[in-house]
Amino acid sequence: MAPTESKRRRMPRAERERQMITVAEEIFAERGYQASSMDEIADRVGVSKPMIYEYFGSKEGLLVACIRAARADLLAATTASVEGLTSAEDALRGGLEAFFGFIDSHRRSWALLRQEAAVAGQAAMDEIEEIRRQQAQVNAALFAAYLPDLPEHDLEAYGEVVVGACERLATWYVGREDVRRERAAAIIMRMVWHGLSTSTHGDR
């Protein structure tokens, strides 16, 4: 008797939740949200399905938890990088480099954010949209503070453009091992910063 490990460990809720999120990230990334089954996630965690429902409510709830975790990581990485940088240009470049650094070390989370959000319905989409909106507003504030010539009516739009540019360039970036994050950041800087700061301000 006494199989090598007969009794599965009992865990406090917080720890179990973290473990479930980790496993869910893996499986969602492997199979995609749609093709992932809650049974498989439960199996790999070593627990039964109703536990996950107890803690996260639904499959979409579990995905939302994964997205929130990724967002927290991203936010931590970017805000930490801006510490101590004083000029707006340095701050923007620093933030961009941190962003691409995050991509390097969290490909799994990134795929989740980019690809698996729409699947689940409004809650997950809203969660992702919230990240973008947050980032766009940070950018807009930066522009407002350092580029007073810009028409303020469009500041929001410029912020959005930067977010879109980063998101898309990141997809290109993950497919090219030979590109370092400084270079990716420089590409964005060139278009965004250079294009805005050398303003002919006569568009209107």
Next chain:
Amino acid sequence: MAPTESKRRRMPRAERERQMITVAEEIFAERGYQASSMDEIADRVGVSKPMIYEYFGSKEGLLVACIRAARADLLAATTASVEGLTSAEDALRGGLEAFFGFIDSHRRSWALLRQEAAVAGQAAMDEIEEIRRQQAQVNAALFAAYLPDLPEHDLEAYGEVVVGACERLATWYVGREDVRRERAAAIIMRMVWHGLSTSTHGDR
């Protein structure tokens, strides 16, 4: 007898397929891909479920067909707009304005492209990715032809950035009725064109 419409019309395949795609676009846009059932689509078309499977193979296949239709519309709109424009700047601006014009008149298709792709798995994602790749390469070619100072190693990246910028700005755009498409295009032009063409070319 002869009730007002007792016998549902029998249709040739091509026509029925078009009708199915139209209905599917509606329902996917209403409920989201996940929450849409094939039974409901079949009902609203006025046909039984196996017909849809006969023609499109799977739920994802139906979505892919919708995406392809939207892509064709988008391509037609943008290429038509560039007719007769000679300078690169005019061509880019014309393409951008056509793009935002497409958003105006096809909100439904746009939502489909943006939000419902990831749901279905690889085939639908690939279909969307293909649109982006195509557009990015068009942009890159434009830059290559008219901005020879740019490092060609990065042309692809610049193309991607523009695609990302457009995609994101479009989301902002649909939420703001007061912004006309010329203005949206001008915002992109300012960052992209201006940022690239006034090149200090010393980044490297």
Next chain:
DNA sequence: CCGCTACCTTACTCGGAGTAGGTTACTTCC
């Protein structure tokens, strides 16, 4: 020891994707 709570289970229901196999109406050729 008693009971209370938090962690965890087995064993279901139910809805929707996808299918097997047959039926009906239109066309074509004699």
Next chain:
DNA sequence: GGAAGTAACCTACTCCGAGTAAGGTAGCGG
């Protein structure tokens, strides 16, 4: 006109996975 062939269409299933009901078991304060 009628037989033969085929394209459009249906009913009636299977099966899988999300979500649930109802109940066990370990630790802990009294």
